[in-house]
Amino acid sequence: NAGVIQTPRHKVTGKGQEATLWCEPISGHSAVFWYRQTIVQGLEFLTYFRNQAPIDDSGMPKERFSAQMPNQSHSTLKIQSTQPQDSAVYLCASSQKEVFFGKGTRLTVV
Amino acid sequence: GDSVTQTEGQVALSEEDFLTIHCNYSASGYPTLFWYVQYPGEGPQLLFRASRDKEKGSSRGFEATYDKGTTSFHLRKASVQESDSAVYYCALSDPLGYKLTFGTGTSLLVDP
Numbered sequence: 001n002a003g004v005i006q007t008p009r010h011k012v013t014g015k016g017q018e019a020t021l022w023c024e025p026i027s028g029h030s031a032v033f034w035y036r037q038t039i040v041q042g043l044e045f046l047t048y049f050r051n052q053a054p055i056d057d058s059g060m061p062k063e064r065f066s067a068q069m070p071n072q073s074h075s076t077l078k079i080q081s082t083q084p085q086d087s088a089v090y091l092c093a094s095s096q097k098e099v100f101f102g103k104g105t106r107l108t109v110v
Numbered sequence: 111g112d113s114v115t116q117t118e119g120q121v122a123l124s125e126e127d128f129l130t131i132h133c134n135y136s137a138s139g140y141p142t143l144f145w146y147v148q149y150p151g152e153g154p155q156l157l158f159r160a161s162r163d164k165e166k167g168s169s170r171g172f173e174a175t176y177d178k179g180t181t182s183f184h185l186r187k188a189s190v191q192e193s194d195s196a197v198y199y200c201a202l203s204d205p206l207g208y209k210l211t212f213g214t215g216t217s218l219l220v221d222p
Contacts, residue, residue, distance in 0.1 A: 004153070031208060043154070043199065043212040056209065091153050099210065101153025 001026065004102035006092050012108045013082045021077040021105045025094030032075050034067055037089040037104065046090075049075060082109045112137040114200050116213035123190050124221050131185040131216045133174070133200035141202040143167075143176055143183040144210070148197045154212075157198075192222045 005024040013019045025032045034046040036059075045059040049069045060067065064082075069075040079086055089104040113136045123129060135143065142161045146154035158167035160176040160183065167174055172187045183200060200213040 033208070033210075035210075042214045043210075045209050045211070048208055050208075093153070095208070098156055101155070103151060103153055 004092055004094050004100055006090075006102035006105050008105060009103065010106045010108075012110060015083060015109055016081050019079045019082050019086075019107055019109075021079075021090050021092075021107070023075045023077070023092030023102060024073060025075065025092070026096075026100055027073070029094035029096045029100075031095040031099075032069060033093040033095070033099070034075070034077050035091040035093065035101075037091055038087075043091070046077070079107075082107075084109045112141065112202060112204060112211045114202055114211055114213035116200055116216050118216045119214070120217045120219070122219045122221070125191055126189045127220075129185070129187040129190045129194075129218070131198055131200075131218070133183045133185065133213060135181050135183065135200070135202050137202055137204075137211075139205045140178075141204065142207065143174075144201040144203070145172065145174055145183070145185050146199040146201060146212075148199065148215075154199055190218070190220045192220045194218060195220045 007022045032049045036044045047057040047067045048055045052069045064080045067077045087109045089106050091104045093099050093101040115134045117132045144159045145157040148154045158169040160167040163178040165176045174183045174185045197215045197217050199215045201210045
């Protein structure tokens with residue numbers, strides 16, 4: 001069991017570019033989550049899928065952020081027109097009962 | 111909305127010292143409470159959880175007791191080791207059991 005796999009581990013984008021972050025949940029887990037971690041805001045919930053269906057995206061910024069789960073083996077978080085304030089560690093997690101987090105993708109917008 | 115408060119931002123101890131990290135919560139209903147630990151370059155890992163009043167969670171020598179009266183879930187360890195150096199997060203889950211609300215985290219540094 002390799003755990004939750006997130007790629008890339010580090011991504012640097014220029015302001016205004018698009019960033020796509022990938023997550024492979026643990027096989028058999030029905031729930032997938034995205035969180036954002038920053039020094040200032042700490043760990044913030046973004047969105048949640050169950051059995052690939054979007055259930056709760058109440059933490060997602062209304063503009064520029066979108067998440068999808070096209071199949072049970074991966075989810076993506078896309079940020080359009082990235083801004084410096086989007087710089088953060090984006091964590092994906094999956095769960096059947098216990099929540100397991102990936103190592104995160106550190107996004108830096110320059 | 112739900113919230114979790116950790117009063118200590120940083121704690122510095124020596125090996126074999128006693129550890130307390132305070133956690134208080136505000137939530138409607140009866141949330142499940144968690145302690146997570148995060149090491150550099152890793153995601154948070156579950157230390158343990160508790161779901162009902164007076165329930166004690168424990169793992170690796172750490173423990174905390176769910177106290178609904180004082181809305182607290184303080185983390186304690188009798189004798190810390192250098193390997194315990196990490197960031198510790200108190201968290202709660204909403205009544206539906208999926209969305210985690212985290213405290214601001216406490217960075218623990220243990221000197222050998």
